[in-house]
Amino acid sequence: xxxxxxxxxxxxxxxxxxxxxxxxxxxxxxxxxxxxxxxxxxxxxxxxxxxxxxxxxxxxxxxxxxxxxxxxxxxxxxxxxxxxxxxxxxxxxxxxxxxxxxxxxxxxxxxxxxxxxxxxxxxxxxxxxxxxxxxxxxxxxxxxxxxxxxxxxxxxxxxxxxxxxxxxxxxxxxxxxxxxxxxxxxxxxxxxxxxxxxxxxxxxxxxxxxxxxxxxxxxxxxxxxxxxxxxxxxxxxxxxxxxxxxxxxxxxxxxxxxxxxxxxxxxxxxxxxxxxxxxxxxxxxxxxxxxxxxxxxxxxxxxxxxxxxxxxxxxxxxxxxxxxxxxxxxxxxxxxxxxxxxxxxxxxxxxxxxxxxxxxxxxxxxxxxxxxxxxxxxxxxxxxxxxxxxxxxxx
Amino acid sequence: xxxxxxxxxxxxxxxxxxxxxxxxxxxxxxxxxxxxxxxxxxxxxxxxxxxxxxxxxxxxxxxxxxxxxxxxxxxxxxxxxxxxxxxxxxxxxxx
Ligand SMILES: C[S@@+](CC[C@H](N)C(=O)[O-])C[C@H]1O[C@@H](n2cnc3c(N)ncnc32)[C@H](O)[C@@H]1O
Numbered sequence: 001x002x003x004x005x006x007x008x009x010x011x012x013x014x015x016x017x018x019x020x021x022x023x024x025x026x027x028x029x030x031x032x033x034x035x036x037x038x039x040x041x042x043x044x045x046x047x048x049x050x051x052x053x054x055x056x057x058x059x060x061x062x063x064x065x066x067x068x069x070x071x072x073x074x075x076x077x078x079x080x081x082x083x084x085x086x087x088x089x090x091x092x093x094x095x096x097x098x099x100x101x102x103x104x105x106x107x108x109x110x111x112x113x114x115x116x117x118x119x120x121x122x123x124x125x126x127x128x129x130x131x132x133x134x135x136x137x138x139x140x141x142x143x144x145x146x147x148x149x150x151x152x153x154x155x156x157x158x159x160x161x162x163x164x165x166x167x168x169x170x171x172x173x174x175x176x177x178x179x180x181x182x183x184x185x186x187x188x189x190x191x192x193x194x195x196x197x198x199x200x201x202x203x204x205x206x207x208x209x210x211x212x213x214x215x216x217x218x219x220x221x222x223x224x225x226x227x228x229x230x231x232x233x234x235x236x237x238x239x240x241x242x243x244x245x246x247x248x249x250x251x252x253x254x255x256x257x258x259x260x261x262x263x264x265x266x267x268x269x270x271x272x273x274x275x276x277x278x279x280x281x282x283x284x285x286x287x288x289x290x291x292x293x294x295x296x297x298x299x300x301x302x303x304x305x306x307x308x309x310x311x312x313x314x315x316x317x318x319x320x321x322x323x324x325x326x327x328x329x330x331x332x333x334x335x336x337x338x339x340x341x342x343x344x345x346x347x348x349x350x351x352x353x354x355x356x357x358x359x360x361x362x363x364x365x366x367x368x369x370x371x372x373x374x375x376x377x378x379x380x381x382x383x384x385x386x387x388x389x390x391x392x393x394x395x
Numbered sequence: 396x397x398x399x400x401x402x403x404x405x406x407x408x409x410x411x412x413x414x415x416x417x418x419x420x421x422x423x424x425x426x427x428x429x430x431x432x433x434x435x436x437x438x439x440x441x442x443x444x445x446x447x448x449x450x451x452x453x454x455x456x457x458x459x460x461x462x463x464x465x466x467x468x469x470x471x472x473x474x475x476x477x478x479x480x481x482x483x484x485x486x487x488x489x490x
Contacts, residue, residue, distance in 0.1 A: 014457045026473040030481065073485060 005158060006172055007238040008103055009151075009231065011096045017088070024084045025166040031081050032166075033381050035074045036312070040375075042070035043308055058302055058310030058326075062318070065311070075319055082137045082320060089159035090139070097152060104151040107234040114242040118233035120226045121247045129273050130224065133321045142202065142225035154203045154231020161205075168382055170356045176266045176297050177206030179355040179363075179386050181213035184262060184295055186367040187348065188392070191293060193217045193261030199250050199280065200268030204232035206297075208241045210264065217261070221245045222253065250280035255287040263288060266297040270325045277328060281340035288393040294342070295390035299378040300351070302329045309375055333389050342391035349389035351377050 004010050013021075047064050048054070055061045065071045093100065107113065126143065134141045138160065144153035161173045169175050177198075184191065193214050198207040201221030211219045221243055223229050229245045236243045248254045250272070253263075263284040269277050284294040302310040310329075317326035334347040351371045355363050376383045410418040445451035461469060 012457075015459060022469060023473050023477070026470065026477045030474060030477045034478065035481075069485075073481070077481070 005162065007235050008107065009100060009155065009158070009235055009238060011092055011100065011155070011159070013092045017092045020088045021163045024081065024088045024163050027077070027081045027084065028164065029166045029382075031074065031077050035070075035077060036379075036381065039065075039070045039074045040308060040312075042068055055307045057307050058305075058312075058314045061307045061311035062314065075315070078315075079137070079319060085160050085164045086137065086139055086156065088163055089156060093152060093155045093159060097150075100152065100155055101150045104230060104234040107237040108230070110237065113237040114240060116233060116236050116242040117244045118229060119244075119246050120229065122226075124224065124247055124249065126224060127249070127251075127276070129276070129324070133323060135271060136316070136320050136322060142223070142228050144227045149227045151227060151231040151234065153225065153227040154229075154235075157228065158203050158205070158231065158235070165380070168380060168384055170354065172205055174205045174209050175354045175356045176386060177209035178213070179352055180206070180264060180266065180295055180297050180388055181210045182355050182360075182363065183350060183352060183367055183388060184264075184293060185213055186364055187350075188293055191261065191291070193292075195255075195260045196220065196262040196264065197222060197253070197255065197260050197287070199223075199253070199263060199265045199284075200271070201232060201245070202228045204236055204243060204245065206266045207232070207243055208236060208239060210262075211241050211243055219243045220255075222248050222250070224249050250283060251276060253283045253287050257286055258289045260287040261289055261292045263292070263294040264296075267299075269296055269298055270322065270328045272328070273324050274327060274331075277331075277336060278339060281336055281342075285341040285393060290393055290395035292393045293390060294337070294393070295388055297386055297388045298333075299325070299329055300373055300387040301331065301333055302326075303332065304371075304373045305377070306375075309373075309377075309379070312375075313378060337389075337391045343394045346391040346394055347389070348391065349387070351385050351387050353385055 004013075043061070043065055047068060051064060055064060108118065130141075138156065139145070140149070140153055140156065142153055142157070143149065146152075161169075165173050170178065194217055196210050196214060196217045197220045198204070198210065199222045201207045201223050202225070204221045207219060207221040210217065219242075221229070221232055223232075223245075224247065226247050229247055232243075233245045236245075246254055250265075250268075265280075269280070272280065281294070288294060299313050302314070305313070313329065314326045316322040317324075333349070334344065337347055338344050349371045350367060350369075351373060352366050353363055371387070373387075374385075376385050378384070378387050412418050412421075442451065442456055446453055446455075
């Protein structure tokens with residue numbers, strides 16, 4: 001797939017570079033579709049029958065499957081593919097660092113584009129957990145290794161994501177935003193949000209669809225990484241979407257009590273240690289108006305999955321620098337929200353198809369139903385389904 | 396290839412990794428990189444020759460964008476290449 005970005009931070013790539021990206025996307029698709037399928041098959045036909053008793057959970061599956069060739073091939077090639085994702089885009093970004101900074105500055109200064117805004121907070125301390133590892137093997141993490149990384153980490157994320165997703169996460173990798181915003185609109189038809197906040201927004205790719213679904217709302221993107229926010233702001237300007245980016249921690253959201261209608265997060269909770277998850281959800285409860293909604297797109301909880309599927313998603317925690325991923329997924333999500341102050345009955349969860357890949361009616365049909373988990377829930381492949389959960393803030 | 400010049404080395408060469416197979420694979424990989432570069436240089440020569448003769452504009456290949464048909468076909472081809480390379484190795488079993 002041609003992987004150019006539909007905004008002005010798109011960088012020129014040589015034919016060699018584009019060909020390399022295609023090859024990496026193919027490797028990803030092969031590993032995540034084919035080798036993943038063989039891994040499951042090997043488990044079912046050669047591992048499971050040899051066990052004295054069926055494995056109780058993902059940990060037991062991991063232990064039993066580790067010596068298998070199918071596991072080694074899948075794992076080794078998945079790590080290789082992950083490294084190649086970033087490697088395949090870094091050269092072109094490096095070469096055009098000057099162009100990227102200049103273009104971003106131009107967009108940032110051009111207030112005629114949108115009424116969007118950017119507010120950074122240089123005093124914000126990055127938490128230790130955040131500085132400890134480069135998440136999902138992404139060199140420099142979200143804030144960049146250099147002191148003043150400008151917008152480059154945002155470019156690494158944006159370009160890398162395109163290769164990473166092999167077309168399965170929507171144009172501009174924004175399908176999660178489209179799906180969750182439309183889900184919210186269908187599930188809460190009376191909600192007429194004035195303020196929507198996307199926490200852990202990175203480059204705002206899943207923030208902007210909220211503005212399209214709720215044009216009258218003021219849409220904020222909050223993140224701790226200045227470099228990604230700079231990029232997000234310039235990107236939103238280029239796409240002509242007025243969104244407001246704020247550098248802040250989810251430990252202390254920069255909003256007044258009862259002032260927000262929707263708190264949204266996507267692929268965010270699993271990157272936080274347990275105590276920060278609890279703080280974030282308590283913050284969400286604090287800033288939400290009565291009748292407001294918190295909605296998190298996430299990987300499904302281990303308890304809802306078969307031991308094999310649980311192991312399959314836990315893989316990232318063991319091997320893809322996602323130290324908190326398993327821990328989060330071992331939790332009872334309803335319980336997490338309850339501990340943060342949300343009513344037990346206010347909980348909702350749903351498994352849904354990708355909004356921009358299916359007809360609106362097909363999407364609308366699942367929203368009313370109960371969540372049905374299967375092997376495609378949260379598993380990045382050509383058949384992926386999103387999982388979302390949250391709660392309404394009661395009066 | 397002729398065999399008038401010997402490729403074998405009397406006395407062999409040392410292996411350093413825990414398993415000599417790793418040294419062997421590394422050696423093959425380096426041989427492949429060499430061959431890969433030879434191909435790449437040949438493409439560069441072709442491109443430069445075409446530009447010098449006025450048959451191709453400077454940068455034309457880098458600006459080239461496949462139409463959606465070619466794009467999809469090349470996706471499939473690169474996927475098949477991955478598949479065939481990986482599957483070649485995965486058939487191997489100790490008997
Ligand atoms: C996996 S990314 C989220 C991706 C994005 N929301 C999406 O939908 O693809 C996690 C983001 O959370 C941010 N982050 C991590 N800890 C944070 C915190 N305590 N407060 C705010 N943002 C944080 C990171 O900088 C990163 O941009």
